[in-house]
Amino acid sequence: MTLDLFSDLENENNKERKDKIGKTDIKYIKSASILTEAKGFMEAYDFTLNPYSGCSFGCNYCYAAFFARSSDEREHWGDWLKVKENALQLLIKWRKKPLIDKTIYISSVTDPYQPIEKELELTRNILKELLDYHKPRLVIQTRSPLVTRDIDLLKRFEVAQVNMTVTTDSEEVRKAFEPFCPSNISRIKAIKEVTNAGIQTCITMTPLLPIQNASKFTQELLDSGVKKFIVQPFHPDKGKFVASTREIALEQMKKMNWSNEKYTQVVEIFKRELPWLGEGKQGFAPI
Numbered sequence: 001m002t003l004d005l006f007s008d009l010e011n012e013n014n015k016e017r018k019d020k021i022g023k024t025d026i027k028y029i030k031s032a033s034i035l036t037e038a039k040g041f042m043e044a045y046d047f048t049l050n051p052y053s054g055c056s057f058g059c060n061y062c063y064a065a066f067f068a069r070s071s072d073e074r075e076h077w078g079d080w081l082k083v084k085e086n087a088l089q090l091l092i093k094w095r096k097k098p099l100i101d102k103t104i105y106i107s108s109v110t111d112p113y114q115p116i117e118k119e120l121e122l123t124r125n126i127l128k129e130l131l132d133y134h135k136p137r138l139v140i141q142t143r144s145p146l147v148t149r150d151i152d153l154l155k156r157f158e159v160a161q162v163n164m165t166v167t168t169d170s171e172e173v174r175k176a177f178e179p180f181c182p183s184n185i186s187r188i189k190a191i192k193e194v195t196n197a198g199i200q201t202c203i204t205m206t207p208l209l210p211i212q213n214a215s216k217f218t219q220e221l222l223d224s225g226v227k228k229f230i231v232q233p234f235h236p237d238k239g240k241f242v243a244s245t246r247e248i249a250l251e252q253m254k255k256m257n258w259s260n261e262k263y264t265q266v267v268e269i270f271k272r273e274l275p276w277l278g279e280g281k282q283g284f285a286p287i
């Protein structure tokens with residue numbers, strides 16, 4: 001690999017350099033690494049891969065905010081996004097040690113299909129690199145219909161699963177917790193398209209937010225054609241220094257009168273009706 005090629009790749013990544021999308025400030029950074037040895041909740045994987053740092057979607061419950069570098073970034077979670085503009089170059093260095101059969105989770109503390117991904121194609125280029133030079137076992141976790149753009153690549157992996165997060169059946173609830181995320185309907189439509197393309201899929205209801213009509217919601221989930229589901233409540237509050245659900249979301253839950261009992265009742269319906277339901281950490285185990 002020559003320096004010229006690195007610089008060509010960088011120019012390719014830099015072809016669109018917006019510094020703001022909606023309310024989110026965008027910065028372009030050089031990251032020290034692109035693959036992180038998986039630990040904690042993701043310890044069953046070999047690596048996690050985050051092409052971005054921060055997240056434009058800014059869900060108010062997001063525990064990833066706890067991993068932000070400063071209290072300012074934590075408080076303004078959703079208002080900033082860092083593009084790891086050298087992500088592809090860092091991954092290219094792994095060609096010397098191909099990631100054969102390694103399990104990789106994309107992504108653990110951001111969404112790989114940020115709105116700016118449409119122009120930058122950073123995640124897409126990473127997928128191409130993994131496809132051409134490695135044979136990993138991939139799980140892609142997103143809540144963006146943009147994942148359908150990459151169906152052509154995802155189909156070619158021997159082992160790949162797309163997880164689509166769908167947290168509620170109510171747009172009112174979604175807007176209260178995830179006002180900057182794509183609608184639930186668009187996510188279900190997108191994962192149906194991925195499923196129909198013959199790619200392994202899963203719907204992750206993580207966290208499960210208040211549900212209006214559990215039976216109707218279950219039917220909508222089944223109509224997507226997806227066969228695998230994961231459910232999980234909010235991360236429990238483990239205190240100030242451990243990643244957990246943000247206070248604003250816990251208060252919102254109380255206001256909506258959502259309780260552990262209601263969560264359990266809905267999960268019981270899922271257990272009866274859905275073909276495969278994983279719960280919590282075990283549900284996320286690699287394929």
Ligand code: SF4
Pocket residue numbers: 055056057058059062063064109110111143
């Ligand atoms: S999309 Fe995921 S990473 Fe982004 S704010 Fe929401 S929960 Fe956090």
